[in-house]
Amino acid sequence: MAIVKATEGAIRVAAEHVREGQLVAFPTETVYGLGGDSTNGKAVAAIFEAKARPRFNPLIVHVADIANAKTHAEFTPLGLRLAEAFWPGPLTLVLRRRAESDLCDLTSAGLETIAIRVPDHPIAQALLKAAGLPLAAPSANRSGRVSPTQAAHVHIDLGERVGLILDGGPTAHGLESTIIDATGEAPVLLRTGAVPAETIESVLGQSIIRAAEAGDKPQSPGQLASHYAPEARVRLGAIDVHEGEALLAFGSDVPATAGPMINLSATGDLIEAAANLFAALRALDQTGTDRIAVMPIPENGVGEAINDRLRRAAAPRS
Numbered sequence: 459m460a461i462v463k464a465t466e467g468a469i470r471v472a473a474e475h476v477r478e479g480q481l482v483a484f485p486t487e488t489v490y491g492l493g494g495d496s497t498n499g500k501a502v503a504a505i506f507e508a509k510a511r512p513r514f515n516p517l518i519v520h521v522a523d524i525a526n527a528k529t530h531a532e533f534t535p536l537g538l539r540l541a542e543a544f545w546p547g548p549l550t551l552v553l554r555r556r557a558e559s560d561l562c563d564l565t566s567a568g569l570e571t572i573a574i575r576v577p578d579h580p581i582a583q584a585l586l587k588a589a590g591l592p593l594a595a596p597s598a599n600r601s602g603r604v605s606p607t608q609a610a611h612v613h614i615d616l617g618e619r620v621g622l623i624l625d626g627g628p629t630a631h632g633l634e635s636t637i638i639d640a641t642g643e644a645p646v647l648l649r650t651g652a653v654p655a656e657t658i659e660s661v662l663g664q665s666i667i668r669a670a671e672a673g674d675k676p677q678s679p680g681q682l683a684s685h686y687a688p689e690a691r692v693r694l695g696a697i698d699v700h701e702g703e704a705l706l707a708f709g710s711d712v713p714a715t716a717g718p719m720i721n722l723s724a725t726g727d728l729i730e731a732a733a734n735l736f737a738a739l740r741a742l743d744q745t746g747t748d749r750i751a752v753m754p755i756p757e758n759g760v761g762e763a764i765n766d767r768l769r770r771a772a773a774p775r776s
Contacts, residue, residue, distance in 0.1 A: 461609045464581045464624040473588035475621050476501075481508060483598040483612045484585050485626035486577045488548045488634050488652055489736065490606040491520065491595030492620060493585070499562045502594050506564070508619035511601040516567040517594040518550050518635070519574045522586040527574050530559040530592065536662075537640035543661045546578035548635040548652035565594050575635055581626045597634065598623075604688055604739045604771070607632050611740060632733035633763050639669065650763035652732070686736070688743040688750065692772035696751035704747040706738060708755050718745040728761045735764055739771065 462468045464484070472482040479501045481494045492508060494501035496519050506513055521527050524541050531553035533541070540551055555561065555572045566572045577583065586593060597605040599615040606612045609625035636651030638658065646667045647655055655666050690704070699705050699715040707721040708731055720738040722731035742750050752768055755761050 461613055461623045461625050464584075464626045466584070468622075468624060469581065469584045469588055472585055472622050472624055473590075476585075476589040476591060476593065479504075480621040481505060481619070482585070483606075483609070483616070483620050483623040484581055484595075485579055485609075485624065485629055486520075486548075486582045486595075487579045487630045488577075489629055489632070490598040490609065490612050490623075491582070491593070492598035492612075492616070493520070493593040493595040495589070496562060496565045496592045496594035497560045499564060502562045502564045505594060505596065508616055509596065509599070509601045511596065513564065514567050515601075516569060516573055517565050517596050518637075519561060519565060519572055520577050520582065520586060520593045520595045521574060522583060523576055526592065527576065530556055530561055531572055531574050532556055534640055534642065536643060536645060539662065540638060540640055540645070540658070541576075544653060544658075545576040546583070547576070548578070548631055548633075549658075550575040550635040550637040550649075550651075552637060552639040552641060552648060554641055561592065562594075571639075571641060573637060579626070579630075581624055585624070602687055604686055604743070605634060605736050607733075607736045611737070614740075628733075628737070630733065632735055632737070633760065633767065636763070638666070650766045652760065652763065654759045655762060656759065686739075686767045687771045687773075688739045690743055690748050690750045692768065693749065693751045694768055694772050695754050697753070699751050700749070702747070703749045703751045704742045704745055706742060706750055706752040708753045712753070718742055718747060722755075728756065728759050728764065731755065732760045732764055735767065 494505050552571050598612040599606050607629045631652040633652045636653040637649035639646035698713045704718040705715045709726040722734045
């Protein structure tokens with residue numbers, strides 16, 4: 459496995475890997491994805507194996523444009539409005555799968571729907587166009603672990619399980635895509651993410667329905683109760699730091715601590731905090747601490763998605 463700068467030549471090599479049924483990791487505007495040909499059953503199975511991902515947990519299909527998406531998904535009027543407003547970009551739509559779609563059944567974990575998006579990243583777009591295939595591409599990390607926002611994170615988590623890692627530098631948003639079920643007339647929020655719910659509601663002029671937790675059978679990625687977790691245990695809502703804890707801080711009023719500390723945003727900027735979240739959790743994990751205290755973070759805007767990830771990171775583990 460090699461980390462290579464994402465030059466035009468490297469992208470061509472990666473595209474050839476994909477066409478041969480191999481896996482490649484690449485940056486998107488959200489996090490790094492582990493990509494494979496979503497029409498190739500062996501390639502999709504290899505994604506699940508590399509991530510140690512439960513096979514009941516569906517994958518997101520990445521395509522180059524709306525026209526390509528329409529060959530695999532049945533677009534409702536709601537789905538088309540969302541796609542036209544937010545694609546390319548960090549919004550995933552859950553739509554009914556077309557009967558004639560050649561996507562591997564494992565991609566959608568046996569569901570009659572598929573999760574699909576058009577990424578807004580030049581490297582992701584170049585890879586999709588060079589490969590000429592829809593790519594199943596969950597986050598390029600071991601299942602349940604902290605998502606990767608840098609090429610080195612992919613290397614740490616997956617090692618030789620991926621044939622090639624395209625290095626495009628740190629990702630811009632640092633959070634996964636927002637997922638909306640658009641199979642009906644009303645939008646249903648399945649996963650908070652880089653596009654705040656308020657933004658979607660403003661564009662649509664209607665309220666979003668928040669889905670209940672998925673339990674044992676997720677309707678989309680990112681719905682498992684324990685997810686995005688570092689090795690260290692996570693304590694939320696911290697206003698002080700206990701002995702032996704590392705601190706994940708936010709804002710200017712930071713409690714005193716003698717241990718490791720990373721501030722997601724000293725100015726209280728939620729966009730900056732989102733971009734830094736996963737890298738900060740990984741960095742604190744690497745200090746050897748077994749406990750991370752996390753300061754309160756506002757729930758507004760992208761803060762809703764940040765807190766969603768933190769709650770899942772702090773959830774009891776089996």
